[in-house]
Amino acid sequence: MQKILNYINGALVEPVSGNYLENYNPAEGKPYSLVPDSDAQDVQHATEAAQRAFGAWSAMPVEKRSAILQKIADLIDRDLEKLALAESTDQGKPVKLAKAVDIPRASANMRFFATAAIHFSSEAHITGQEAINYTTRTPVGVAGCISPWNLPLYLFTWKIAPALAAGCTVVAKPSELTPMTAFLFSKLCLEAGLPPGVLNIVHGLGQKAGQAIIEHPDITAISFTGGTVTGKKIAATAAPMFKKLSLELGGKNPNIIFADCDFENAVSTSIHSSFSNQGEICLCGSRIFVERAIYNRFVEEFVSRTKKLVVGDPQDEQTKVGALVSEAHLKKVLGYIDLAKQEGGTIHTGGKQLKLNGRCADGYFMEPTIITGLSHSCRTNQEEIFGPVVTIMPFDTEEEVLEYANSTTYGLAATIWTENLKRAHRVAANIKSGIIWVNCWLFRDLRTPFGGMKQSGVGREGGFEALKFFTEAKNVCVKL
Numbered sequence: 355m356q357k358i359l360n361y362i363n364g365a366l367v368e369p370v371s372g373n374y375l376e377n378y379n380p381a382e383g384k385p386y387s388l389v390p391d392s393d394a395q396d397v398q399h400a401t402e403a404a405q406r407a408f409g410a411w412s413a414m415p416v417e418k419r420s421a422i423l424q425k426i427a428d429l430i431d432r433d434l435e436k437l438a439l440a441e442s443t444d445q446g447k448p449v450k451l452a453k454a455v456d457i458p459r460a461s462a463n464m465r466f467f468a469t470a471a472i473h474f475s476s477e478a479h480i481t482g483q484e485a486i487n488y489t490t491r492t493p494v495g496v497a498g499c500i501s502p503w504n505l506p507l508y509l510f511t512w513k514i515a516p517a518l519a520a521g522c523t524v525v526a527k528p529s530e531l532t533p534m535t536a537f538l539f540s541k542l543c544l545e546a547g548l549p550p551g552v553l554n555i556v557h558g559l560g561q562k563a564g565q566a567i568i569e570h571p572d573i574t575a576i577s578f579t580g581g582t583v584t585g586k587k588i589a590a591t592a593a594p595m596f597k598k599l600s601l602e603l604g605g606k607n608p609n610i611i612f613a614d615c616d617f618e619n620a621v622s623t624s625i626h627s628s629f630s631n632q633g634e635i636c637l638c639g640s641r642i643f644v645e646r647a648i649y650n651r652f653v654e655e656f657v658s659r660t661k662k663l664v665v666g667d668p669q670d671e672q673t674k675v676g677a678l679v680s681e682a683h684l685k686k687v688l689g690y691i692d693l694a695k696q697e698g699g700t701i702h703t704g705g706k707q708l709k710l711n712g713r714c715a716d717g718y719f720m721e722p723t724i725i726t727g728l729s730h731s732c733r734t735n736q737e738e739i740f741g742p743v744v745t746i747m748p749f750d751t752e753e754e755v756l757e758y759a760n761s762t763t764y765g766l767a768a769t770i771w772t773e774n775l776k777r778a779h780r781v782a783a784n785i786k787s788g789i790i791w792v793n794c795w796l797f798r799d800l801r802t803p804f805g806g807m808k809q810s811g812v813g814r815e816g817g818f819e820a821l822k823f824f825t826e827a828k829n830v831c832v833k834l
């Protein structure tokens with residue numbers, strides 16, 4: 355079975371312990387490769403390498419640093435097909451989606467931050483006739499970057515690209531469930547001539563390798579994307595160590611559909627925002643609120659189109675919904691279906707595991723699921739399910755839907771469908787979410803802030819602010 359290796363000090367190496375975990379292909383329900391079960395010793399080696407590399411990397415002219423990162427982006431583009439297949443095999447997503455979204459966005463992350471670093475400037479302030487203040491920004495040192503399994507290479511590069519571009523060196527850990535594209539990425543870094551120790555990738559479990567990164571005293575900034583419960587644990591460890599902390603966490607996003615919407619656009623985009631990547635995107639709109647005047651029409655049309663979605667082999671170009679990432683996650687999602695029934699919900703379509711034939715006979719597939727008849731405050735509508743499951747609820751007034759939308763502890767993203775411009779702005783202003791889409795979903799401009807409010811995250815930003823996160827500011831005040 356193929357062995358994935360750690361990438362430490364510019365070399366692909368075995369974990370010190372020699373221990374490996376099985377890496378599953380969720381569409382087949384079988385292990386297909388081995389991933390290092392790294393521990394604190396591997397993190398120590400990676401951190402030492404990153405510390406050694408920091409001086410030269412941070413002092414390298416930014417144009418030269420940028421050129422290496424852009425070369426990596428070029429190599430991602432060159433290997434699009436191979437990376438997309440690896441991402442699909444690891445995570446269960448349709449290969450078509452990986453080709454169209456995950457991998458192109460990974461190279462866009464590299465390119466965006468590589469070029470942003472060239473254009474980055476810091477501020478100077480003339481204070482009357484009395485003083486000049488100028489701000490310098492220097493990279494924080496070794497950064498720890500930890501990413502989840504749902505958009506593996508996309509979110510991995512979203513963290514490491516700004517860190518490297520800002521001049522930090524990095525110890526990174528992808529999810530143990532989806533390590534393959536990060537492994538292939540480490541080979542691209544070698545090919546691009548990234549100096550040894552600048553990026554170190556330690557594979558393994560969150561509780562072991564991940565925790566060792568968070569606890570390491572020489573890793574001074576942590577950029578984490580994952581679940582809110584894990585984020586709390588990370589904050590509890592890192593905050594007393596005064597580490598810089600960026601947490602991008604879970605969501606339970608409202609998708610609000612007013613009666614005056616462009617109905618066709620609202621329905622077709624809501625299909626994507628509900629079931630893309632098997633609903634395993636933190637930005638998926640899992641709670642759909644529909645104004646009562648079009649509620650029945652919407653439910654009927656939405657259910658009918660959902661029934662037509664092809665659930666199948668992720669490698670098949672026709673497949674719209676692939677496998678869930680793991681057996682444990684499938685069980686968790688099916689557990690929420692049971693809960694929804696106990697809470698009085700009606701399952702309009704889906705709700706069950708799906709058995710396929712052939713290669714995928716033992717895979718972790720489930721039917722896209724639509725539930726109605728639940729209150730906005732029940733557990734099904736308050737907790738993140740992170741699967742192909744949505745609820746639909748009617749509303750009568752703007753005030754009412756705002757109360758429903760804002761009723762969870764999360765505040766990541768929201769979608770609003772209306773042709774009324776004033777209402778769009780008013781509702782957007784009153785929803786407590788970090789990202790609001792009006793009449794669209796998943797559009798991204800990398801210059802904009804990214805991330806959530808409330809328990810969906812802290813310290814997250816986009817554009818130049820993401821570069822700034824990996825720097826320390828110093829103000830120099832010169833008296834005139």
Ligand code: NAD
Pocket residue numbers: 500501502503504505509527528529530558559560561563564565566568579580581582584585587588602603604605635636738740766805806810811
């Ligand atoms: P997770 O929190 O279980 O794991 C995320 C990463 O953290 C993994 O690499 C894991 O190994 C590591 N980890 C786990 N425990 C750790 C610890 N104690 N110390 C250090 N690292 C640890 O999340 P997941 O199940 O991989 O991903 C799904 C979650 O991620 C969902 O809640 C989803 O909403 C969220 N997410 C958020 C965003 C966002 O931008 N806000 C994007 C994608 C996913």
